[in-house]
Amino acid sequence: MKERIERLKKLTYIPQNEIAWLIEQAELSVKQQEIIEENKRQQEVTVHQFRQAQKDIQHLSGESSRYKQALEKIITNLNFAITVAQNELEGDAK
Known part of the structure; x- marks a missing residue:
């Protein structure tokens, strides 16, 4: 294609088929x-x-970490409440 363009530059008259080719190349x-x-x-x-x-992933990871910490606190509190209830039941049974 470069050779064809260089050849066309040297011409003083450009044939119709060459003009059509140039237009086609420009459109392309x-x-x-x-x-x-x-x-x-x-x-x-x-x-x-x-x-x-x-x-979003960073945000969700942070939320997941906060939820995990909150759940761990709830579990700890529930375990404490269960232990207290068991102690009270054992005390009542005696």
Whole structure:
């Protein structure tokens, strides 16, 4: 293709078939540029979604940790309440 373009640059008169080829190449170039721009846009969207997913995962991990701590406190309190109840039952049984 480069050779053909260089040959055309040297001509003073460009035949109709060569003009058609140039137009076809220009249209192809425009389509390729549109595809490249669309791919860039999709890539930006994907990167944004990925970063948002990372933030969501960090947030959920933090929530999970807080829930786990709260549940551990509840279990500890329940175990204490069970122990107290068992002691009271044993005291009443004596």
